[in-house]
Amino acid sequence: MHEALRKYINKYASVEISDEDFEKIKNRFISKHFRKNQYLLQEGEVCKYVAFIVKGAFRQYTIDQKGITHIVNLSTENWWIGDRESFTMLTPADYNIDAVEDSDVLLLTKANFQELVSTVPVFVAVLSTMDHNNQIATQKRINAAISFSAEERYLNLLATNPALIQRFPQNMIASFLGVSPETISRIRKKNASIKGLFLSY
Amino acid sequence: MHEALRKYINKYASVEISDEDFEKIKNRFISKHFRKNQYLLQEGEVCKYVAFIVKGAFRQYTIDQKGITHIVNLSTENWWIGDRESFTMLTPADYNIDAVEDSDVLLLTKANFQELVSTVPVFVAVLSTMDHNNQIATQKRINAAISFSAEERYLNLLATNPALIQRFPQNMIASFLGVSPETISRIRKKNASIKGLFLSY
DNA sequence: TCCTTTCATTGACAATTGTCAACTCAATTT
DNA sequence: AAATTGAGTTGACAATTGTCAATGAAAGGA
Numbered sequence: 001m002h003e004a005l006r007k008y009i010n011k012y013a014s015v016e017i018s019d020e021d022f023e024k025i026k027n028r029f030i031s032k033h034f035r036k037n038q039y040l041l042q043e044g045e046v047c048k049y050v051a052f053i054v055k056g057a058f059r060q061y062t063i064d065q066k067g068i069t070h071i072v073n074l075s076t077e078n079w080w081i082g083d084r085e086s087f088t089m090l091t092p093a094d095y096n097i098d099a100v101e102d103s104d105v106l107l108l109t110k111a112n113f114q115e116l117v118s119t120v121p122v123f124v125a126v127l128s129t130m131d132h133n134n135q136i137a138t139q140k141r142i143n144a145a146i147s148f149s150a151e152e153r154y155l156n157l158l159a160t161n162p163a164l165i166q167r168f169p170q171n172m173i174a175s176f177l178g179v180s181p182e183t184i185s186r187i188r189k190k191n192a193s194i195k196g197l198f199l200s201y
Numbered sequence: 202m203h204e205a206l207r208k209y210i211n212k213y214a215s216v217e218i219s220d221e222d223f224e225k226i227k228n229r230f231i232s233k234h235f236r237k238n239q240y241l242l243q244e245g246e247v248c249k250y251v252a253f254i255v256k257g258a259f260r261q262y263t264i265d266q267k268g269i270t271h272i273v274n275l276s277t278e279n280w281w282i283g284d285r286e287s288f289t290m291l292t293p294a295d296y297n298i299d300a301v302e303d304s305d306v307l308l309l310t311k312a313n314f315q316e317l318v319s320t321v322p323v324f325v326a327v328l329s330t331m332d333h334n335n336q337i338a339t340q341k342r343i344n345a346a347i348s349f350s351a352e353e354r355y356l357n358l359l360a361t362n363p364a365l366i367q368r369f370p371q372n373m374i375a376s377f378l379g380v381s382p383e384t385i386s387r388i389r390k391k392n393a394s395i396k397g398l399f400l401s402y
Numbered sequence: 403t404c405c406t407t408t409c410a411t412t413g414a415c416a417a418t419t420g421t422c423a424a425c426t427c428a429a430t431t432t
Numbered sequence: 433a434a435a436t437t438g439a440g441t442t443g444a445c446a447a448t449t450g451t452c453a454a455t456g457a458a459a460g461g462a
Contacts (some may be wrong), residue, residue, distance in 0.1 A: 062344060069350040072340060083336045131332050138339045138365045139273060143263060145346035146379030147271040150419065171438065178347030180420055186442055351449065371410065381450055386411055 002026045004054045005106055008078050012126045021122050024037040028112040034058075041083055046090050049107040050082035056103020057167060061175070062093050071175040072099075074168055080130070083106075100168060117199040150179045154187050203227045205255045206307055211280050213327045222323050227231040229313035235259075235300040242284055242298040247291050250284035250308040257304020258368060260295050262376070275301075275369055281331070282306075287351050301369060351380045 005026070009017050017025075029052070034040065035169045040058065041047050051058075058081045060073040072095065086093035087110060108116075138163045144153055154177060158165055167172055174184040210218050210226070218226075230253070235241065241259065242248050252259075259282045261274040273296065276282045287294035288311060309317075317324045345354055355378060359366055366374055376387040 025218065064348060072344050072347070079301065084333070084340070087332065097258050128329065129331075131329075131336065132285070134287065135332065135336065135339070137335070138343065139285070142339065142342060142346065144272065145343065146273070146377070147263065147265060176347070181440075182421080182442085183419060186419095189441080216405085370408095372408095382410075383451080384449055387449095390411080 001031050001054060001104065002029065002106065005029065006135055008052070008121065009126050011121050012129045014125075015048055017065055017122055017123075021120055025116060025123060028116055029106040029108055032107055034105060036099055036102050036104045039096065039098045040081065040105075041086075041093055041095065042091045043096050045086075047083040047086035047093050049109060050080055050087055050113065051105040051107050053077055053079050053081060055102040055199075056105070057100040058097055058103065059100050059172060060097045062095055069175050070178070073106060074172065076163070076174055100116065100172070113187060144173060145178065147162055150177065150183050150189050151190075152198055153177045153179070154184060155191065202231065202232050202255060202305065205279065206230065206253055210254070210323065210327050210361065210369060212325050213330045215322075215326075218323050219315065224315060224319055225321050226324060229317055230307040230309055233306055233308055235306060237300055237303050240297065240299045241306075242287075242294055242296065244295060244297050245293045246287075248284040248287035249296050250310060251281055251288055252281050252306040252308050254278055255305040255307060257306070258301040259298055259304065260301050260369075260373060261298045263296055267312070270376050271379070272373055275370060275373065275377055277364070292328045294373045324401055346379065350377065351384050352391075354380070355385060355388050356392065386393065 006017065007021055009022070009025070031054075032051075034056065040049070040051060044064070053075060055077060057074070057089055059071050059077045060075070060081060060083070061069050061071040063069055072079070081097060083093040083095050083097070085091060086095075090110075117127075144156055148156060154173075157173070157177065163177075168176075170188075171181040174181040177184070204359070206227070207218065207223055210223070230321060233252075237259065239252070241252060244264070254276060256278060258277045260272050260273070261282065261284070262270050262272040264270055274282070282298060284294040284296050284298065287296075291311075318328075345357055349357060355374075358374070358378065363378075369377075371385055371389075372382040375382040378385070
């Protein structure tokens with residue numbers, strides 16, 4: 001169960017992590033299983049955990065006044081999930097997070113998080129790399145959101161992150177891209193040949 | 202000139218910075234003046250500097266095939282600007298950055314940046330706090346982009362960041378929000394009474 | 403000061419995308 | 433197997449936003 005975390009750390013730290021360091025890290029995480037649709041965080045609660053996804057998939061989203069869901073993040077294996085602002089500031093969360101599939105995660109409380117930050121330098125290094133990559137990806141997503149049409153955004157996602165499209169239902173992809181499910185359906189129909197191209201390889 | 206940077210560091214570090222530490226930091230930065238419209242970075246170049254804005258304003262943007270500008274960031278005093286991906290990976294930048302007003306900045310090269318990271322812990326702490334705040338702000342911007350209509354995005358910006366709207370020309374605000382200048386103009390006309398309310402206090 | 407250039411506004415029209423309702427299909431439940 | 437549920441598709445129509453062109457206003461340069 002913790003092996004995925006070890007692989008992740010080795011990938012993002014420039015050096016292989018020592019057994020002692022990994023023991024320290026491992027002991028601070030709590031394994032937990034989530035069933036499909038189970039909440040990891042509900043709007044209004046304080047986010048108590050940041051989670052590393054070992055297996056499964058989660059979405060982070062808001063619900064507007066009309067009851068429409070807006071997905072700000074879709075995450076699968078080897079990603080972190082949690083509401084940063086709520087986790088660090090201890091404020092009520094603006095977002096909901098729930099499991100899209102049955103999932104296994106490793107949870108880290110704020111106390112344990114701080115403990116690791118102050119005692120395991122490798123952990124800090126990994127976080128910093130992760131933050132950095134995240135920032136770059138987020139910048140690109142903003143650029144896509146303000147520069148591209150609905151169709152361009154979908155095709156861009158298909159080209160850059162086909163795994164997401166295969167894994168999550170269409171209505172979630174629509175919400176993630178900020179378009180209606182019907183529009184995605186029509187875009188798919190229109191570009192059926194392109195999709196075919198991808199699938200045939 | 203460097204005083205603004207010192208204030209900034211004191212604000213984001215939990216402790217007052219020592220004179221020795223600040224000397225180390227200060228010596229690594231290069232002061233530079235930018236005239237209005239002058240490039241700090243052009244698409245295709247490698248981003249050689251990250252800049253701290255002492256006075257003035259910058260924009261970061263892409264230009265699409267049709268020649269339309271899409272602004273991903275608008276920054277003023279006490280913000281940093283630069284293309285992170287290009288700066289750290291030494292890859293050609295996807296973005297342009299130029300001065301919207303005559304501006305004074307403090308430049309930091311990658312070598313000096315790394316030097317500071319490895320010798321001045323306070324500097325690392327400030328960067329980490331900054332990153333963190335940035336991440337939260339960016340998340341909110343994504344949420345706005347996928348959840349709100351053009352009008353809602355404008356009114357939201359007016360409510361949360363009126364300084365930006367006062368400082369940058371309308372067409373840049375439009376580009377920043379991902380809408381045409383004409384649409385912004387019409388939204389403003391429609392909501393003239395609301396704007397009046399803000400101005401009258 | 404005049405001239406040029408750029409920015410903002412407005413109108414008419416077009417394109418994109420959203421909304422609502424009906425229908426199909428597949429999966430799950432009873 | 434029948435029934436129910438939910439996701440995806442499709443059509444008709446509406447709302448939003450973009451595009452293009454003309455005009456007016458303001459700012460900067462000669």
